[in-house]
Amino acid sequence: MKTSETEKRLQRYRTKRDFLRTPEPAPEAMASTPADAAIFVVHKHDATRLHYDLRLEIGGVLVSWAIPKGPSLDPAQKRLAVQTEDHPRSYADFEGHIPDDQYGGGDSLLWESGTFDTVPPGQADAQLARGHLEVVLSGQKLQGRWHLIRTRPRGGKAQWLFFKAKDAEARTDYDVTVERPESVKSGQVKTRGPRKPGVLRKKPGTGRAPAKARRPPVKPQELLDRVWPPMLARLAVPDEAHDDTHAYEVKYDGFRAVFALTHDKSAFQSRRGNDLSSRFGRLAASLRALPVSDVVVDGEIIALDDKGRSNFQRLQHTEEGAEQRFVVFDLLWLNGEDLRGLPYEERRARLEKLMASVDLPLQCSERLRLPLSRALVEARRRGWEGIIAKRKDSPYTGTRSGDWLKLKVVAGQEVVILGYLPIKNARAKSEIGALRVGVRGQDGFHDVGKVGTGYSTQDRRELRWLLDATRTKKPAAVDAPTNTDTVWVKPKYVAQVRFTEWTRDGRLRHPVFQGLRSDKRPRDVVREQPAPTEGARATRGVRRAPAQASARTATRRGASSRTSGKAPGKAPGKAPGKAPGKARPTRAKPDAEALLTHGDRVLFPDSGLTKADVFAYYRDVAPRLTPVLADRPLAHQQWPAGIAAPGFFRHELSGIPPWLPTLCVRHEGKSLRHVNVKDTEALLWLANQSALTLHMWLSHAPRLAQPDFVVFDLDPGDNGWKDLVKVARRLHARLDELGLQSFPKTSGKRGLHVLVPLAPGHTYARAMAFATARAAELEEALGDIATTERSIHKRGGRLYLDVGQNVRGKTVVAPYSLRAVEGAPFSAPLDWSEVTARLDPHRFRLKTLRKRLDAVGDLFAPMLRVKQTLPAG
Structure with a gap:
């Protein structure tokens, strides 16, 4: 687009603002347009009302829409989007407080940013003119295909609908504005709107309302x-x-x-x-x-x-x-x-x-x-x-x-009445026998079973009278059963039921009618289940067993239990959702030496290191490693035929003996049994399975939704360790400014992990927001050598600032864990004084462990004792 045309499109933006008073960028501050991909951003804007501003880079400017309710990942939720004035491209990085007396006064957070293209590619200008944009968003929170469709003018402004396309990124059970409220630039969550007559606002930084307030409204x-x-x-x-x-x-x-x-x-x-x-x-x-x-x-x-x-x-x-x-x-x-x-x-x-x-x-x-x-x-x-x-x-x-x-502690569910079955008693023809009920899914209402109990005679009569007025021939459920005596009705009424559990095929077990809910709308009735913590993808649809984000320690007979203090021989635990059955055959815990089999098998061909060497290494490091791994779900990389052959990555191992303590953890749509490394014998059993590398969760049972630390993974670029040290020390200084202790360790390969220990009570969402904000600061300060870009070919040889592990279910290599690299290097805890250009991470190997421990002791142990709170905002 010619400069004069761009200036013309931005005239409205300019006339609405006084750039001597607002921190928003003036059009003259426009940045050049990158050649590879157009950008998109979403601002969380607390102006007259809190809303979200979607901006797409089209024709050299940011074409903008105000979305009152914000984006939804549910394709059925079509959100109003009112087109506003075009913004300069430099606005894509703006975040701050617009003065209260200025246009758009209030906080504006950079809630989302990324790149986009149209389907088919390169059609943004033409699709905008036609009034139907189909775009693919590649952001941190919004991904996949989306639609923007113009409907009609509204008060001089073009009114559009913005909604998610039905693709792999769609989610009906996840409110992205609630679960990811933070800025992708600063990590800030809370916003403040403008102070207006009659509206009371907090004093900045105090969290308290002003002592004097205007009189409330008369009505x-x-x-x-x-x-x-x-x-x-x-x-x-x-x-x-x-x-x-x-x-x-x-x-x-x-x-x-x-x-x-x-x-x-x-x-x-x-x-x-x-x-x-x-x-x-x-x-x-x-x-x-x-x-x-x-x-x-x-x-x-x-x-x-x-x-x-x-x-x-x-x-x-x-x-x-x-x-x-x-x-x-x-x-x-x-x-x-x-x-x-x-x-x-x-x-x-x-x-x-x-x-x-x-x-x-x-x-x-x-x-x-x-x-x-x-x-x-x-x-x-x-x-x-x-x-x-x-x-x-x-x-x-x-x-x-x-x-x-x-x-x-008692299961309850709102359900939509889809129909009823007449009572079989011939003398009670004016009553219902049972209700057929459902919940809304991505593609419409789904049948979840019949409710036959909980009614009084009066209930049965009133429901029959109420429902007969809404009878219809076509059932509302997309999976309505055939060959049934059900009288179908329009999905107009909502009932409350209690039940024992969801069946595997998505039906209510033993539901009991509680009453009608006049305060709920049928379209809002979805299957209620625990929402996944940030980043964990919940099971889609309504035909799955409910997700349970919990874990239980299933300590088998004979397993020692340091946390409970119980002696071996107590009754075994059971996996969640399993009915008690016969006790498994038990046997005593074997001696450590008896756990090793085929010790002469060579696992590292060039150095000649055997399974016995690996076994001895983990036996030596067990006193330092087991306190870290206890009650923490693990994933394992196994090389049973040595590192020259293909390896395997597994969460759940087969052949777990009865004496071995385990954790049953709910993952996406299924429960998996993890080995619980509560003692040396458990660690050595894994070593004998050639599980060379141990990847640990950031949280431990029973608080799996609360991370114990924030992790930064620094993955070197073309300049290797030299740039990594510069970035790491900058990160260390910033964390010190925030009053936070941090602990570095080598990844065991090329990179470095920086861990920030947390006090109990933090959420993964908060940890991710904090990590994302610090990574953005590093990228802004050291963008020539570091980037948050995930795509390797787009990094330009720069170091990758990876914070993606700060999500429930993601893992980081455990300290002292071996890596499948010749020489058997391990992930070595460091002192910050060691993080210099002279440090060679490959010197920390299986054969040098004892020398390392004798020289510096266990540098990871202090991290387990530090409990600190992340700063707000």
């Missing part, structure tokens, strides 16, 4: 709209929470509701925005009596059963006189002050103070001041659905966030 609905939508919890597994970082509350089984009060007027509405004031008049009246001038509280409407537990089914029949209560669990606004930016702990303290002076039917949610393991036991004992784990330092955000976790 309570306006106040409710200001703090909308409600924050939602994500279904999770216990190893994603930690006592040091989370607080635990009872999970109630009822209707979610938010209440606002201003000047004796109130608004009371459900999560869907339905008014609840008339249906729950007594509760609304009690809330209006709160001793405040204005307030917004979030909570659950419940009905109690005979044992005083919340019971969703009782809530359906208000005429039966079931005792109703409103359980308040969060305080969003109080006396003119917006509290959403405060940490959970402070909001909770203010809530408890407010609720101390109120009476039933209002109550504060019950907080469990117990360790997580005991809290879950208490939930089972008292018949609750489960507990909610909330991060103590988390603000209140209107999204489904990993800061709130649902930990269930």
Whole structure:
């Protein structure tokens, strides 16, 4: 595109901004366009409302769309995208706070960046003119094919739809904006919008709202709209929470509701925005009596059963006189002050103070001041659905966030009613016999079985009357059974059921009807299962067994257990999901020497090193290695015929003896049994299997969702160790600036690993965001020698800054692990003073281990004792 044409397209961008006041780049600062691939970026922009700005490089500028709800990996979610003014290409690297009084005022984070092309390639200008862009995105969060389709003008702006194509990168069960909220440039997560009249914002850096606030709106609905939508919890597994970082509350089984009060007027509405004031008049009246001038509280409407537990089914029949209560669990606004930016702990303290002076039917949610393991036991004992784990330092955000976790002890599921089976009793023709139900999948509704119990006679009659009005000949489910007596209905109603488990073919086992849910829409009903932690690809579709991101230590009879202190001979553990059966045959743990077989087999031909040499090496290093590997899932590289022959990479090994401790870990769609190296004998058993190289997870059981360290993998380029040392020392200095200790080790081959130990409670998402931000800083400072580009042919001979291991299930080579390279080098822990151009990583070999340990001792051991917290933002 000619310069004059580019300037013309950017005129609108220029006239909207005062470049003496905004940090945004002026058009004159345009960068040259690279020849290889066009770029795309997505900005997370907290302006009037939080939204996402998609920008595609077309014709020398960034053609831009504002997407209010952000991108979705679900092809069924077609997101509105309003075309805005073109931006200069230099805007692709912009991140910062636009002054509040300027156009677009508020924080703008670089949420995503990468390259793109059209399908077919090179058609961006033509497809833009036609109004249908089909692009392939290659970013860190967004990948694969996407569509942008123009629909109609809207208020002078072109209105488009942006949605994911059905390809291998599509995911129906993963909200990328929730799971990956961080900037790809800085790692920052939280944003601040502009301060406007009547809108309260946090003081930067304090996490507290200003002491003086403007008066709240006169109408309570306006106040409710200001703090909308409600924050939602994500279904999770216990190893994603930690006592040091989370607080635990009872999970109630009822209707979610938010209440606002201003000047004796109130608004009371459900999560869907339905008014609840008339249906729950007594509760609304009690809330209006709160001793405040204005307030917004979030909570659950419940009905109690005979044992005083919340019971969703009782809530359906208000005429039966079931005792109703409103359980308040969060305080969003109080006396003119917006509290959403405060940490959970402070909001909770203010809530408890407010609720101390109120009476039933209002109550504060019950907080469990117990360790997580005991809290879950208490939930089972008292018949609750489960507990909610909330991060103590988390603000209140209107999204489904990993800061709130649902930990269930009783399985529950929302289902869409697809039809019913008439009752077989001839005298009860006006009743249903059972409901046929389903959930929404990627390609439509899927049948998940029949629900035949849990109904009263009144329920059966009311459901028959309700459903007969929506009868249809064609079933809504894409996999509806044939040759059935089912009366099909339109997918209009949602029911709540409890059940024991999901079957292997994706059906509910022993479902029990709990009631109808007027607060849920059929299109939002999907199979609820624990979301994968960041980067772990969840099982697609609805015909799979539910993923369980947990692990259990299955310690067989005779295995020593250092962590439990139990003597050998205790009952063996069992894999999750397996019914108890016959005990496996047991035998005593063999002596270490008895584990070695075929010790004379040569594994390293040039140096003549044998399996016996490898066995002796791991026996010597076991006291240093087993504390690192205990309770940590491993993958192994085996060379049974020596390194000159093909090797094998495996997570699960065959022929595991009964005495060997194992970990049963849920992977993508299946469970695998990992050897648990809790003692020397377990390590030597692996050595005898010619498992030369051990790759370890970054987390350990039972907290597999919480990494123990962040890892940076520096893979040398053409300049080898010289550039690596320069990059490594720059990284070390930056980590020191942040107050973080770090520990280097050789990879055992050409590279270097830098590990940053963490305190319990960190998530993989947070670790990845931190690592990504530091890698971006290194690339910006040392871009001539280092890059984050994954493609080897695009690196230009530069060192690769790899942070991809900071994901659940990814591994890093364990310290002291041998590598399948002649001379048998090992991954050697280092002191930072050793990371110089003079260091030769190949000098750390099987035969030099003893000399190395005698000289410096175990340099990795101190890392296991360091517990530190990553800085925020």
